[in-house]
Amino acid sequence: AQTVTQSQPEMSVQEAETVTLSCTYDTSESDYYLFWYKQPPSRQMILVIRQEAYKQQNATENRFSVNFQKAAKSFSLKISDSQLGDAAMYFCAYRSAPRAAGNKLTFGGGTRVLVKP
Amino acid sequence: DTGVSQDPRHKITKRGQNVTFRCDPISEHNRLYWYRQTLGQGPEFLTYFQNEAQLEKSRLLSDRFSAERPKGSFSTLEIQRTEQGDSAMYLCASSMGLAGPYNEQFFGPGTRLTVL
Numbered sequence A: 001a002q003t004v005t006q007s008q009p010e011m012s013v014q015e016a017e018t019v020t021l022s023c024t025y026d027t028s029e030s031d032y033y034l035f036w037y038k039q040p041p042s043r044q045m046i047l048v049i050r051q052e053a054y055k056q057q058n059a060t061e062n063r064f065s066v067n068f069q070k071a072a073k074s075f076s077l078k079i080s081d082s083q084l085g086d087a088a089m090y091f092c093a094y095r096s097a098p099r100a101a102g103n104k105l106t107f108g109g110g111t112r113v114l115v116k117p
Numbered sequence B: 001d002t003g004v005s006q007d008p009r010h011k012i013t014k015r016g017q018n019v020t021f022r023c024d025p026i027s028e029h030n031r032l033y034w035y036r037q038t039l040g041q042g043p044e045f046l047t048y049f050q051n052e053a054q055l056e057k058s059r060l061l062s063d064r065f066s067a068e069r070p071k072g073s074f075s076t077l078e079i080q081r082t083e084q085g086d087s088a089m090y091l092c093a094s095s096m097g098l099a100g101p102y103n104e105q106f107f108g109p110g111t112r113l114t115v116l
Helices: none
Strands: A003-005 A010-014 A019-021 A024-026 A032-039 A046-052 A064-069 A074-079 A088-096 A111-116 B005-007 B010-013 B019-024 B031-037 B044-050 B053-057 B065-068 B075-079 B088-095 B111-115
Touching: A003 A088, A010 A019, A019 A111, A024 A074, A032 A064, A032 A074, A046 A064, A046 A074, A074 A088, B005 B088, B010 B019, B019 B088, B019 B111, B031 B075, B044 B065, B075 B088
Parallel strands: A010 A111, B010 B111
Antiparallel strands: A003 A024, A019 A074, A032 A046, A032 A088, A064 A074, A088 A111, B005 B019, B019 B075, B031 B044, B031 B088, B044 B053, B065 B075, B088 B111
């Protein structure tokens, strides 16, 4: 079974600064996908960014980028130019690639991001 | 609103009572997932449907839990003889069921269950 670990319960960042959230995972699979989800205080989960394990290039979505280190099983999220609206819980998630696996997500415990004005 | 909807948003019940939650997925999505999220934790997978077929159930889904998706549209999650440990946010998500990373799961707002 796969596990996802987020070691930072809470991170604080000044508005316009950069913050990096850590995520490590454990799997014996070679093909999988990794995701970062944002859960604002209203609690509806939103996909922030995704990474395919077979791609070495790190994914980027506007101010959000990842540092994917497959050998180290590490998948960190960098939020640049932090905005007040970035304040939320962030979850790292893993999904097996084969369609037969059902596409279920395995989540980490989450990191709360606080943005100071 | 074409997103995933859940009803009710909040439910308070007494221990031992039965509760039922409903999820309406995005209309063209054939996969529907249920997750449970306890306070301060990440969501945990409970079960998923491909159309009306329930294809996988987590060990978290005890005999007191049952989920259905009649006609492959909306889904219900019923908890019988609720226990205080059932208190959590129950999240529903839906997706197209395609292969690949772009088969995004869209989440609903959740139903928060409090068992007194």
